[in-house]
Amino acid sequence: MFTEHTLETAPPASRAAMERTAATFGKVPDAVARLAESPELLNGFLELSAAFERTTLDPVAxxxxxxxxxVRNDCHICVAMHTGKLRxxxxxxxLIAALREQRELGDERLEAVRQFTLEVLARAGGVGDDALKAFLxxxxxxxxxxxxVLGIGTYTMSTLANRLTRAV
Known part of the structure; x- marks a missing residue:
């Protein structure tokens, strides 16, 4: 249903982002081609993703x-892409298998990130003092x-949009 845009068919405001993505990946990924329908969403996601990459959390966290x-949002393309990034x-x-299967992680520090992420999601940010202290x-x-929270917001947008557009 959603158009898989090329550089020629995409809205003009999406083209620069598509070109940058193609330069990074060697092609325009399906998700980017479909998200290009909304330059605001595509550019917003890429900007937020870059901001998340600049945070003080380490890359694996x-x-x-x-x-x-x-995994929670059942975004198969995201799971596949980020499995590759973890590798x-x-x-x-x-670690990768446990994340994909929603199981406890063997690394206590990374499990604390996973549990805190789940707690923020479950409570819409209203995390209790005990959960915050456990993370800290x-x-x-x-x-x-x-x-x-920045990561959750960024990748909630991405996973929902990818599922809506049926990106593969």
């Missing part, structure tokens, strides 16, 4: 947030807690 949201980061196969007890900061 960021991917834990993303995978937790992607590039050198994440162990057991693993060496995370209040800034990190807010960065998790």
């Amino acid at each position: 960021r991917e834990v947030v993303i995978m937790t949201v992607a 590039k980061l050198g994440a162990e196969a057991g 007890a693993h060496g995370y900061t209040e800034r990190n807690a807010l960065e998790v």
Whole structure:
């Protein structure tokens, strides 16, 4: 139903983002081609994603947030893409499998990120003091807690849009 745009058919305001993405991936991914229908959504997602990449959370912790949201929201393309990213980061196969299967992670610090992400989602941000203290007890900061919220927002937008457009 949703158009898989090319550089020629995309709205003009989406084309620069598509070109940058193609330069990074060697092609325009299906999700980007479909999200291009809305330059505001495509550009907004890419800007927020770049902002999330600049946070003080380490790269694997960021991917834990993303995978937790992607699996929860049943976004197959996101799970596949971020599985690949975790592999590039050198994440162990057991960690990736646990994230994909919504199981407890063997790494306590990363499990704290996963649990905090789930708690923020379940309580629409109204996380109790005990849950916040448990997150902070693993060496995370209040800034990190807010960065998790940024990741959740960014990848909720992405997963919902990808599912709506049936990106593969």
